Amino acid sequence: MTTVVIIVAVVLVVAAGLFFAFGRQPGGRGLQRRFGPEYDRTVARHDGDAKAAEHELSERLKRHRSLDERPLSPEDRARYAERWTRIQGGFVDAPQQAVAEADALLAELARDTGFPDGSDFEEQTAALSVHHAEHLNGYRRVHAVQRGEGSTEEMREAMIEARGLFDVLVSNGNGAPVRQAHHQAEGSDTA
Incomplete structure (x- = not known):
C-alpha cells in the first residue's frame, strides 16, 4: 500500500513538473509553435x-x-465568395486593382467576423495572428503589394497565399474553401 502511494505521488510530481515546464509557459517554443x-x-x-x-x-x-x-451567415459567405471570385477574375486585366480590392475585402471580412476594424492594419493583423497566424502572411503580402511594392508575379503569388486567410475566415474558421459551383471558373486558385 505504501509503495502504491509513493508511486502515485512520484507520477503526480512528474506530471505537475511537465505541465509547468511545457504546458503553462506561453513563451519560447510555445509561442513559436502557436x-x-x-x-x-x-x-x-x-x-x-x-x-x-x-x-x-x-x-x-x-x-x-x-x-x-x-x-458569417450562409448568405454572407456566398456574397464574399462571389466577390473573391470576381476579384480573381479581374486580376489578368488589372492586377493592381485586383490586389487592392482583395486587400479591402480581407479587411472587411476580418471586421465582419469579429476582428478589429481594418482601418488600423497593424492592430487587425495582431488580432488575426493570435487566431490565424498560419494564414496571415498572404494578407500581409497583399497589403504590401497593393501599394505598388511588387511585380505582377509577386502580386499573383500574394493573391494565391491570401486565399488561405480568406478561406479560413469565410468558412467560419474551419478552413474549408467556399466554392460556387456554377460561377467559379476552372483553375481559380491561380488568381
Missing part, C-alpha cells in the same frame, strides 16, 4: 531579440485571445 512564421517575423522586426519578440507576442495573446469570432 505563431509559426509570425514568430520569426516578429523576432526579425526586433533585430533578433527573441525576448522582446516573445513579450510582444505574449501581449497580443493577452489582448486578443478572448476575441470571439462571429460566424
Whole structure:
C-alpha cells in the first residue's frame, strides 16, 4: 500500500513538473509553435531579440485571445465568395486593382467576423495572428503589394497565399474553401 502511494505521488510530481515546464509557459517554443512564421517575423522586426519578440507576442495573446469570432451567415459567405471570385477574375486585366480590392475585402471580412476594424492594419493583423497566424502572411503580402511594392508575379503569388486567410475566415474558421459551383471558373486558385 505504501509503495502504491509513493508511486502515485512520484507520477503526480512528474506530471505537475511537465505541465509547468511545457504546458503553462506561453513563451519560447510555445509561442513559436502557436505563431509559426509570425514568430520569426516578429523576432526579425526586433533585430533578433527573441525576448522582446516573445513579450510582444505574449501581449497580443493577452489582448486578443478572448476575441470571439462571429460566424458569417450562409448568405454572407456566398456574397464574399462571389466577390473573391470576381476579384480573381479581374486580376489578368488589372492586377493592381485586383490586389487592392482583395486587400479591402480581407479587411472587411476580418471586421465582419469579429476582428478589429481594418482601418488600423497593424492592430487587425495582431488580432488575426493570435487566431490565424498560419494564414496571415498572404494578407500581409497583399497589403504590401497593393501599394505598388511588387511585380505582377509577386502580386499573383500574394493573391494565391491570401486565399488561405480568406478561406479560413469565410468558412467560419474551419478552413474549408467556399466554392460556387456554377460561377467559379476552372483553375481559380491561380488568381
